[in-house]
Amino acid sequence: MTSTLPIVDHPSAAREFVTNEPRSHWHDDSLWFVRSKRDKQAQSIPEWEYLREQASTIKNHTIAKLPEYLQQFEANATRLGAVVHWAADAEEHNRIVLELLRRNDTLRIVKSKSMLTEECGLNEYLIDNGIEVVDTDLGERIVQLRGETPSHIVLPAIHIKKEEVGDTFHQHLGTRAGESDPQVLTEAARGHLRGKFLSGEVGITGVNFAIADTGGLVVCTNEGNADLGVSLPRIHIACMGIEKLVPRFQDLSVFTRLLARSATGQPITSYTSHFHGPRDENSELHIVLVDNGRSKIRDSKTFRESLNCIRCGACMNTCPVYRRSGGHSYRATVPGPIGSVLGPAKNAKAHKSLPFACSLCGSCTDVCPVKIPLHHQLLAWRKVLVGKRLVAWNKRMAMKAASFLFRNPTLFAAAGYFGRVSLKVLPKSLTHNRFNTWAKDRDLPEPPKESFHEWYAKNRPSGAATASKEERS
Amino acid sequence: MSVALFIPCYIDQFFPDVAIATLTLLERLGVQVEYPAGQTCCGQPMANTGCDAETAPVAKQWVERFAGYDAVVCPSGSCASMIRNHYADYFGPDDTEFQHLRENTYELCEFIVDRLGVRSIPGRYPRPASIHSSCHGLRELRLGACSENMTPREDKMRLLLESLDGIELKSLTRVDECCGFGGTFAVAERETSVAMGIDRVTDHISSGSEVMIAGDMSCLMHMGGLIRRRNMPMSVKHIAEVLVEAMQEGSPDADRASSALTNP
Ligand code: SF4
Numbered sequence: 001m002t003s004t005l006p007i008v009d010h011p012s013a014a015r016e017f018v019t020n021e022p023r024s025h026w027h028d029d030s031l032w033f034v035r036s037k038r039d040k041q042a043q044s045i046p047e048w049e050y051l052r053e054q055a056s057t058i059k060n061h062t063i064a065k066l067p068e069y070l071q072q073f074e075a076n077a078t079r080l081g082a083v084v085h086w087a088a089d090a091e092e093h094n095r096i097v098l099e100l101l102r103r104n105d106t107l108r109i110v111k112s113k114s115m116l117t118e119e120c121g122l123n124e125y126l127i128d129n130g131i132e133v134v135d136t137d138l139g140e141r142i143v144q145l146r147g148e149t150p151s152h153i154v155l156p157a158i159h160i161k162k163e164e165v166g167d168t169f170h171q172h173l174g175t176r177a178g179e180s181d182p183q184v185l186t187e188a189a190r191g192h193l194r195g196k197f198l199s200g201e202v203g204i205t206g207v208n209f210a211i212a213d214t215g216g217l218v219v220c221t222n223e224g225n226a227d228l229g230v231s232l233p234r235i236h237i238a239c240m241g242i243e244k245l246v247p248r249f250q251d252l253s254v255f256t257r258l259l260a261r262s263a264t265g266q267p268i269t270s271y272t273s274h275f276h277g278p279r280d281e282n283s284e285l286h287i288v289l290v291d292n293g294r295s296k297i298r299d300s301k302t303f304r305e306s307l308n309c310i311r312c313g314a315c316m317n318t319c320p321v322y323r324r325s326g327g328h329s330y331r332a333t334v335p336g337p338i339g340s341v342l343g344p345a346k347n348a349k350a351h352k353s354l355p356f357a358c359s360l361c362g363s364c365t366d367v368c369p370v371k372i373p374l375h376h377q378l379l380a381w382r383k384v385l386v387g388k389r390l391v392a393w394n395k396r397m398a399m400k401a402a403s404f405l406f407r408n409p410t411l412f413a414a415a416g417y418f419g420r421v422s423l424k425v426l427p428k429s430l431t432h433n434r435f436n437t438w439a440k441d442r443d444l445p446e447p448p449k450e451s452f453h454e455w456y457a458k459n460r461p462s463g464a465a466t467a468s469k470e471e472r473s
Numbered sequence: 474m475s476v477a478l479f480i481p482c483y484i485d486q487f488f489p490d491v492a493i494a495t496l497t498l499l500e501r502l503g504v505q506v507e508y509p510a511g512q513t514c515c516g517q518p519m520a521n522t523g524c525d526a527e528t529a530p531v532a533k534q535w536v537e538r539f540a541g542y543d544a545v546v547c548p549s550g551s552c553a554s555m556i557r558n559h560y561a562d563y564f565g566p567d568d569t570e571f572q573h574l575r576e577n578t579y580e581l582c583e584f585i586v587d588r589l590g591v592r593s594i595p596g597r598y599p600r601p602a603s604i605h606s607s608c609h610g611l612r613e614l615r616l617g618a619c620s621e622n623m624t625p626r627e628d629k630m631r632l633l634l635e636s637l638d639g640i641e642l643k644s645l646t647r648v649d650e651c652c653g654f655g656g657t658f659a660v661a662e663r664e665t666s667v668a669m670g671i672d673r674v675t676d677h678i679s680s681g682s683e684v685m686i687a688g689d690m691s692c693l694m695h696m697g698g699l700i701r702r703r704n705m706p707m708s709v710k711h712i713a714e715v716l717v718e719a720m721q722e723g724s725p726d727a728d729r730a731s732s733a734l735t736n737p
Contacts, residue, residue, distance in 0.1 A: 010662070011661060011662050011663070011664070011665075014662070014664065014665055015664055018664045018665050018668050019664050019668075021668075024668060025672075028672070032647070039620055039621070042621075042623055043623060045623075048623040049622070049623050049624050318621060320650060320651045320653065320669050321662070321665055321669075324665050324668050324669060325665050355523075356657075356658070356661055356662070357662060357665075358655070358658065359608070359651050359653055359654065359655025359658045359662075359666070359669070360521060360608070360609075360655055360656070360658070361608035361612070361651035361655070362608055362609070362611075362612035362613060363608070363612070363619075363621055363651065365612070366612055366619055366621035366622040367621040379520075379521065379523070381523075382521070382522060382523025383523040383525055384523075385523055386522070386523040386524055386525070391522070391523060395522060395657070395661075396522075396524060399518065399519045399522050399524040399527045400524075400527055402514075402518055402519060402527070403516075403519055403524070403527035403528070403530065403531055405513075406482065406513040406514040406516070406531045406534075407513075407530055407531060407534055409510075409511045409512070409513055412482070412513045412514075416482075416485070416486035419486065420486065420487075437660045437663050438659065438660055438698075439698075440663065441663070441667045441698075441699065441702060442667070442670075442695065442698030442699050442701075442702055443697075443698045443701040443702045444698065445487040445488065445694055445697070445698070447487070448487065448488070448489050448490070450489060451485050451486050451489055452480050452484065452485045452489040452492035452493065453485055454489075455489050455492075455493060456496075456508055460508070
């Protein structure tokens with residue numbers, strides 16, 4: 001996992017998806033539909049903005065006192081009979097899980113959707129170590145069968161059309177060729193997963209919330225697969241990032257009200273399951289608490305708030321860039337706005353293009369249920385990247401030149417004049433050539449005959465108004 | 474009240490008509506406007522690229538040029554937001570000159586509605602039109618309510634446009650989606666930017682609108698460029714141009730206009 005990551009260039013990674021117009025439009029429309037459902041839900045709650053404020057306050061408080069709450073959680077979870085493990089990074093997390101599986105001679109596991117295990121690369125790690133891994137979330141299973149990664153944190157298979165699911169199922173589950181009826185396909189998946197559930201020896205889940213004052217865990221799913229996955233096997237391993245804590249049981253209500261509404265536009269997830277210690281004296285509950293870079297983010301004043309994220313995915317659904325370029329274009333476990341904040345925190349060089357994959361429209365910031373100032377953090381990342389010299393030199397040079405020009409009004413006026421004149425006199429083939437990225441798809445503005453500066457000097461000849469500050473005082 | 478006009482660099486060079494309309498509009502509203510010499514750019518292109526060292530001197534120069542005025546008006550939401558929401562990085566908290574400007578720099582419609590207290594414009598604009606709310610105007614300056622946030626807010630641009638006689642404001646399916654300009658984003662992420670822009674224009678055209686009206690020329694430069702390249706049936710106009718045109722068209726009775734426009 002720490003092997004050097006390839007450097008992602010978002011524009012080129014996005015090209016194929018976004019220029020396939022029907023596909024890009026279809027993806028955009030599907031996510032817009034989810035975002036509209038979210039809007040309706042948010043509108044139905046008069047205290048929506050108050051809830052967001054509460055959620056953000058609770059999270060800021062929790063992250064500020066994280067060490068204390070983690071200790072409190074550990075003590076309470078242990079008291080309930082769970083075993084708490086600590087992992088500094090992805091490798092340690094994976095090793096802990098494998099060790100638990102080996103100790104119990106496990107050959108196959110059933111796993112419910114968890115972005116953390118995705119982040120740690122647990123599936124590949126376990127498979128490499130001879131363990132059969134079955135993702136039980138339908139979308140996740142589809143992606144797994146296709147040998148892909150999720151393209152969205154809540155809707156992992158949102159990039160795949162139902163006809164394509166039909167092909168995948170035909171190939172792997174033996175459904176009729178050409179079958180694309182969602183009902184039939186879901187039934188097929190259900191039958192297939194049922195068998196897997198029954199033969200699973202250990203259930204692995206993610207965690208949506210962990211409660212410090214009770215030591216309990218909450219897992220939210222729409223398919224009930226987490227419950228099924230852990231109620232048949234004797235052993236439940238719950239993997240969570242250390243930021244998933246809330247201090248008190250009653251804080252949870254704020255988040256359960258916000259989570260599903262923000263994520264899919266449902267009032268609540270179909271299953272909000274609570275786990276307090278192992279099921280019975282024959283069962284085991286293991287909780288793996290994972291840092292994997294989170295403490296580092298916590299240390300940063302600018303980016304600390306990104307730890308407030310409850311992984312609802314709303315920022316992806318609303319992001320016009322994500323909607324059109326698809327989740328895979330980010331080449332990151334978490335894509336979209338929050339992924340573009342978290343990615344560079346993990347590896348600035350590998351993810352340096354992500355903070356620029358954004359038009360700074362600010363929609364993500366307003367949609368985020370925990371009020372992470374996402375677009376301002378993306379802007380802040382750009383500054384960090386420039387500071388680390390990770391921004392292309394021609395971009396930096398262009399900005400240096402522009403800055404110089406803007407500091408010299410006379411030069412600026414002259415440059416503007418030449419610009420306008422050349423636009424006017426040069427043939428279109430020269431001004432709209434292939435080196436002019438702007439003009440490949442867009443016409444340049446019609447050059448006016450004079451600038452406003454020039455017009456003003458001629459038409460307001462009294463000129464009094466043009467006095468600079470020194471002259472005025 | 475001494476009011477300075479800030480005309481952003483690209484409007485000065487490429488869209489002087491918008492600057493002239495802004496000046497005319499303010500004058501017709503009875504505001505004496507000065508146009509301080511030596512102004513260029515607010516520094517937004519550099520700031521948005523993350524080039525702080527290149528932004529700082531441009532910001533300093535901007536504050537020097539505009540210091541001493543009671544208010545600054547700018548026909549661009551994103552440039553006004555640059556000063557109000559992002560300049561603080563370049564000035565100390567005790568810099569009173571900057572603090573004053575930060576609190577008294579306005580986007581054009583915001584100035585008209587909030588500072589002048591003018592809530593309707595006597596004029597006629599008998600055309601089907603639609604509003605493009607620019608993201609920075611909406612989500613940084615809060616010039617209107619945005620669809621993600623549930624806080625009710627008055628839409629300043631709509632308020633003024635709705636007051637015009639005969640205007641038919643069409644509704645869009647996605648009221649405040651980004652047009653995809655985003656400064657250097659438009660070039661660095663060309664394909665995505667263009668896809669966003671075309672979708673935006675299409676939404677406006679399918680609404681039955683003939684004129685897309687916005688408070689930010691940058692969005693309109695991008696979408697106007699797409700429209701012209703594809704000969705799409707739509708024109709783009711800055712709100713200052715629309716309001717001035719409407720006042721001219723609607724005032725055989727010019728007295729009615731000027732008497733309604735009082736300068737507090
Ligand atoms: S950043 Fe906010 S909107 Fe995005 S996934 Fe996290 S909580 Fe949801």
